Amino acid sequence: MPSIKKPLIPLAAMPTNEIGLTMRDYEGSMSTLCAGCGHDSVTAAIVRALFELSIPPHKVVKLSGIGCSSKTTAYFDSAAHGFNSAHGRMAPIATGANAANRDALYIGISGDGDSLSIGAGHMVHAIRRNVHMVYVIENNGVYGLTKGQFSASADIGSAAKHGKANTVAPIDPVMLALSLGASFVARSFSGDKEQLVPILKAAAQHRGLALIDVISPCVQFNNHNGSTKSYRYVREHELREIEPDFISTGREIVVDLPRDGSVMVAMHDGGLVRFRTLPAEYDPTDREAAMHYVNQAHARGEIPTGLLFVDESVPDVHELNHTSETPLVELPFEELCPGSTELEALQQSFV
Amino acid sequence: MPSIKKPLIPLAAMPTNEIGLTMRDYEGSMSTLCAGCGHDSVTAAIVRALFELSIPPHKVVKLSGIGCSSKTTAYFDSAAHGFNSAHGRMAPIATGANAANRDALYIGISGDGDSLSIGAGHMVHAIRRNVHMVYVIENNGVYGLTKGQFSASADIGSAAKHGKANTVAPIDPVMLALSLGASFVARSFSGDKEQLVPILKAAAQHRGLALIDVISPCVQFNNHNGSTKSYRYVREHELREIEPDFISTGREIVVDLPRDGSVMVAMHDGGLVRFRTLPAEYDPTDREAAMHYVNQAHARGEIPTGLLFVDESVPDVHELNHTSETPLVELPFEELCPGSTELEALQQSFV
Amino acid sequence: MTLAPTDTEDLAKGGEPRINDFAVKFANVNGTGSASANNLILRAIFRMGVPVSGKNLFPSNIQGLPTWYEIRVSGKGHTSRSRRYDLMVAMNGQTYAEDIGQLGAGGFVLYDSTWPLPATLLREDVNFLGVPLARLCGDAFSGPRERILMKNIAYAGAVSYLIGIDPQVLAELLEESYSGNPALRDSNQKALRLGYDYAEANLPATLPFRLRTDTGTKGKILIDGNTATALGCLYAGATVAAWYPITPATSVAENFQKLCERHRRRKVTLADGSVETRNDYVILQAEDELAALGMVIGASWAGARAFTSTSGPGISLMNELLGLAYYTEIPAVVINVQRTGPSTGMPTRVQQADLLECAYASHGDTKHILLLPADPKECFEFAVQAFDLAERFQTPVMMLSDLDIGMNDWVVDKLSWDDDYRPDRGRVLSDAEIEEVGHFYRYGDEDSEFVAPRTLPGLTEHGAYFTRGSGHDRYGLYTEDAGAYAEVVERLARKVEASADRLPKPVIQSKPGANIGVITMGSCEAAVIEALQLLESEGMTLDYMRVRGFPFGSEVKAFLDAHERCMVVEQNRDGQLRSLLILEAGGDGRRLTSVLSFGGLPMSADQVAEGIRNEMQE
Amino acid sequence: MTLAPTDTEDLAKGGEPRINDFAVKFANVNGTGSASANNLILRAIFRMGVPVSGKNLFPSNIQGLPTWYEIRVSGKGHTSRSRRYDLMVAMNGQTYAEDIGQLGAGGFVLYDSTWPLPATLLREDVNFLGVPLARLCGDAFSGPRERILMKNIAYAGAVSYLIGIDPQVLAELLEESYSGNPALRDSNQKALRLGYDYAEANLPATLPFRLRTDTGTKGKILIDGNTATALGCLYAGATVAAWYPITPATSVAENFQKLCERHRRRKVTLADGSVETRNDYVILQAEDELAALGMVIGASWAGARAFTSTSGPGISLMNELLGLAYYTEIPAVVINVQRTGPSTGMPTRVQQADLLECAYASHGDTKHILLLPADPKECFEFAVQAFDLAERFQTPVMMLSDLDIGMNDWVVDKLSWDDDYRPDRGRVLSDAEIEEVGHFYRYGDEDSEFVAPRTLPGLTEHGAYFTRGSGHDRYGLYTEDAGAYAEVVERLARKVEASADRLPKPVIQSKPGANIGVITMGSCEAAVIEALQLLESEGMTLDYMRVRGFPFGSEVKAFLDAHERCMVVEQNRDGQLRSLLILEAGGDGRRLTSVLSFGGLPMSADQVAEGIRNEMQE
């Protein structure tokens, strides 16, 4: 009976959220990933973000491709439907599901192999369409599940486990997304939940596609010195220009310019996220500046993390399409079928 | 007898190039595209570029996907092998051919449908690998061959023939390529051979993948006002910051900084291309500046054309691989097969 | 493969013209607007009550290459392609020789006599009818565009006179077509008269073949299969479509879009009192066919009726995800409008060569439900059924139409709709139902058709399950256990097998005493039926079966068993239907022979008859 | 599907231990380094001259889940999987119950007695042998990593003692394996002794089964199929490989890479006198399988020998381009190491369920050449032949290996190489040859095998032609003409048919008087051969045929004709080989029955024998 929710018997000690649920209620099945895998830290962050957002657990839809990272969908929110689909195809499947039922929080989990190689075309187009979803890339620079080949995000010259150097330039999902006009681009690190949780919460409230590139080291095949995806490297080189601090009540509409090194961004559902920028002048609403910032950081060998860019004005698939507010799946057949009289009328043009 | 070269009887009046051939020798079969199709202008520019470069016609390899644009490969250089392959798969096929025989000029022709939708993942990875080839996108913002659907490069709000507005943000291959670390990025306009021919020549001499986004209007489905891919629009909005002027002799190595509004770029085979930049400070060797320039131009509603970025220092597939200079296809079997003695020795590790 | 010119002179011998039984071929240059002229003629004939068919033989090109259109008029209702032409409307100088060569002795050529025909083309045994179209239109119209377009309407006028189209019907048609644009209506009207009047004044008053008003199209419509398919999807309640353009499937999605714009839009009043239009559908032009099917799978998984339309290359690209949908048991409706393969093949030519690919698409053990419509009416009906079957059996359902059905106009019975129809959503559980049963086993608890229950994401509080294309047990849990894995895939095999009973039954015509059968599918039907009549008139009596669905039901097996020998008529090289009958209906290869046509042009009855005769002699 | 524990007690009755005839199963946790311990035992047995096989039953996971390894020792050379175990090395607490349950009465369990076994697990009829491995290693080694790793070697030591592995052989093996790392060698040596000595001191001196040095592996090697395949590609002269990682095919490309690094590198002296290493190969890790095949097609078109390796999902994704290569007549070698489908299926389990998909891959009429190796030796040989066939027939050739062959170690005859071998490059024309003939018709001028000549891009001055997946005539020119199109595709059908004569012939064993045949393919062979011996001992005499290539040759047809009835043994749900025999070798469905196993574990002889017995009774 895999799908019956465990009875909600809150233990005295467990804090509950606005809808009376505990963190437990957002957990999934036991992880079968390697002990210490970065992906499990992402899972934990997602559990906390969902809990803090007080989202009804069954109103989440979890989708993924294939890979160690893509297994993540099984490890959080077991009261939500999950779909561990085919390698690289998470984005179109999520696009279709979201088209059918706009009334849920879509969380897509992918890997760097899944999204930057076999699924690259789909990711590009999901970004372009601005599908309303959270799109997490658990980026470890390798193909974990197939045992350690380089992925397209592997760094030049970084040596894989078997000692051969990767020689091809990496694809940076953040730059790619920025250049494609993505409406929400962030990067974080699986090892830093303080930063990741608020970003996930902001993403969940963003209208449109929120891309989060999470550097998530593979302890098995890529966690050695020299790889920029290892814990060591990221801890040393990470550049946290934004300290997000989430405020879940209040409504504000406009995006303020940075003042005192911080900027307030109004999320689609009215939630407010205050971003503190380390460089006082950092403005996550200026795409060009974001590209420049990322380029500069890369040139210095640094990995900028935080909410790098957000634009709440880009319409998503449904806004562009003027889709009915009622999810398509809930429209009664009677409203969808024009009926026999109309068919008769229609056929006047066929005679 | 489709493949026997027509006898070379140079007419008195026809100018010949360094290897004694006329422009005719670089022509292909009759175009079956619509009268006035931008793609035919690209064909003409390619014919002229090959002629001016004095490339032995059979040392060219032509590859394409499927689409009106992809038919172009049939219309130039009939003494060269051509491959009109499958929709979206030109890049991997070219990558494989180039791997097998590095000793030819690879010209890939694609469309915006071919490269930015179905083939997007492949294009991204061909750029990343820096496959040594000229990669031309004949970009008309529509699917010509299937009669006028919007492509991924169609502009927001531009109305297709049937009057429906496109509502999704366009993918700009130039920005995409720049963000992916492409080593040669140019844009031109099929209607402007003076600019296109030198860019093609520079591209042919570039080491690595030279991406040229050629705005090439579809007279049938996209050549109306409002579309940024129409002749009218481009003529009015085109911003020619670079007036390339090709010099085929002389050897120089270094890339000069711009001086007097012009910059000299040394091509891989030693050819020199002098680029005149309209903004005196334009430096096609600075990727970030290129991105900035393109972004700024787009913000002003302008289409920047010219050689936007070039970096001759990026190694191509073979350089990275240290492939033998002799093309793999020409290596004798005797050198490839380790032989029976070695097999015997090898098997010591299997007992 | 090319038919020797047949002698049509004898047809005219009687003195009385042949009524409602002839064929006209139009040779044009594509991209010059001839399609509307040819369509006008087709529709006028239809309006006169005479059964007619139009076959568009067009190139994979946008402008400048030869293109042909064939109109066959048949009072008896034979709508298959005729390869004998009575009148050739030769409007393309490039193909004069070829076109004139295709006429039988006594045939007629209508040409543009503005310029003289090259002497080498003149044939003694053929009648040349000249109309100086370019000159007439040059004089009457200004501007090159209008002149070219109106030349087409002018030849339509001349043809109308020659074959006896009622001018009143033509006038009506123009009135309807250009109701919104009187100027265009007038110039069309003018051009039509130009041709008509010139012909009346200068050409023979009667040809040996002629139209006569009849009632043969009463209660019928003229419609192409792709429009009918789109209508079926609309009526079935499909709300999500995802597609990637490809000839000849493109117009399925484009028609669906148009239909949705008309029938699926609502005005809603917003909180601030303003009124907005809301769409009860989402149509996604995908980045490729993999994505298109991915979107359909996502939407169907979420509970919407969703479909994609494509052709051969798209099916190949969908192979992996077809297997995913099969194994995860997600409905997915795929319309495959077949064209000539392999690879890019001939995109504007017809074939039925994707049958095996579709039946067994994807790696591993798979088998898929197929629907095989023969005409636009069946496209409409089967499209609706496709959704019912996909949801009932939680699996991909592919409808295999083809270019001939999909893009040509066919005369079929008016479409009808039963307002009592309600979609069969299959086994979808609500929270209440789960609570009642006390458990929910996603891949167990199968019903008598081996279908397990499902729930929809976001819509049930207690019905969440995890969908995976990897090994899973009856509970939906990950497994690598041989037994738990096998239990699920064995049920899948039985489930698809069970669907046979719900598929459209084969169409069977039995003749007393016949012990040889002819089997076919899809768009071959018209040619085969006509061929059987022809053969019967020669004394050869044959039984007939057209299969309409796969897996095959008991009727198909019974037909095979009941016949000593069957001939399988199909449009592919390898006899794919024959193969499928052998594998899946117990057919005996020795008793099944093939009659094939695979050059890309719709079959004609004489081809089929000849093929059957040859086989019978062996 | 699960076998009831069989009684092995009786096997020990005689007092004398059974020699070289027993099976050991190792239950481990994956990612803990047990593989090297198990492999050490396998190789030691092999070195002692005793035929042995090792089957790795591992999860699709990197660390922490149960994994099993089975070693079967068979002096008679039976290498199929045994499902009767004599000794269970139970090293995984999670699966104790299951593992112990699988033993027959009288079986032995080796467990880590550092902690007592839960009483519930104790079985009266089974012998428990405890070795306090964790304690021994905890005392002897420091650091958690070393302790875990050395625990494995320690149990290998204990097992060695119990089954009688020659300590000298073990020492040698360690010496060879760790020649570069004396510290590691010493700790391995120490751990081995730890287990061995403890067992010697505390466990029974002889079990009812035992190893004895023999000569059964003389002239043989121990090798996995993927390594052998990579070797074949190297020896065939492949210079370009393009691939995308996928279990269980990954090690084909990874081994090819390693081999190239050793055998395809040359030092060259540059102009400035410096010396550089040059690679005579290019290996491309593609962005996906579509690209991988695209690269192979590009490289093969350009004239290189190129290949890709993949598994089911990759084959599905390659469907479109397989059709392109077929229709444009470009060689392409594809290695498909099959795993359990459909969809993602069970990536670390074996199946033979891609047969139909591969035979008819892609839309439109297609048919592909297949090679079906049964063991690593054939992988080596067929890989070489695949290139010859692909170039000779200018078409894709798929070699269907599987996870069992590809990733497990098999005892096979030493590989041999004929230095006179030269690649068959097929019909490739040079400028001189073209000039001699006076013309070059890319898709005409076929030879007796219906193969047309080709030229290579950039290498001939006068041989350029245009390759297109769209309709083309014998000259390679674009066509939409029915006849010109048909001419080419008809030749294609004949060409692929003609290849049958050059494919490896089936392996046939005929017994006098047998009128029932057993047919199989690939990795089933060992189990089937053993089953036939078993059945023969029961008085059932059956003929045997293993098909090794598709299209089938005359021998296959003759075998079918010669037998009243055949049973087809294969590892899939739908009897795909049976289907192919019916369709393509004139097999009569009524005379062909299936014996199937598709749970994902390699077949065992008793399964096959049971299946045949059941079929015989029907």
Ligand SMILES: Cc1ncc(C[n+]2csc(CCOP(=O)(O)OP(=O)(O)O)c2C)c(N)n1
């Ligand atoms: C079509 C297809 N090709 C290949 C595979 C094999 N495969 C499984 S996961 C994977 C790569 C996973 O890499 P990534 O997405 O980075 O995830 P990670 O394991 O590193 O988290 C591959 C190649 C597959 N499942 N399907």
Ligand SMILES: Cc1ncc(C[n+]2csc(CCOP(=O)(O)OP(=O)(O)O)c2C)c(N)n1
């Ligand atoms: C797999 C596949 N899907 C769809 C098609 C149909 N198709 C042919 S060309 C084309 C689009 C061409 O657009 P583009 O590349 O922009 O070229 P253009 O015609 O505009 O020059 C499409 C969708 C195809 N040939 N193959």
Ligand code: SF4
């Ligand atoms: S292999 Fe790497 S990515 Fe996969 S579970 Fe282990 S640590 Fe994580």
Ligand code: SF4
């Ligand atoms: S349809 Fe457009 S792109 Fe195609 S040939 Fe015509 S003008 Fe060119």
Ligand SMILES: [Mg+2]
């Ligand atoms: Mg990864």
Ligand SMILES: [Mg+2]
């Ligand atoms: Mg285009």
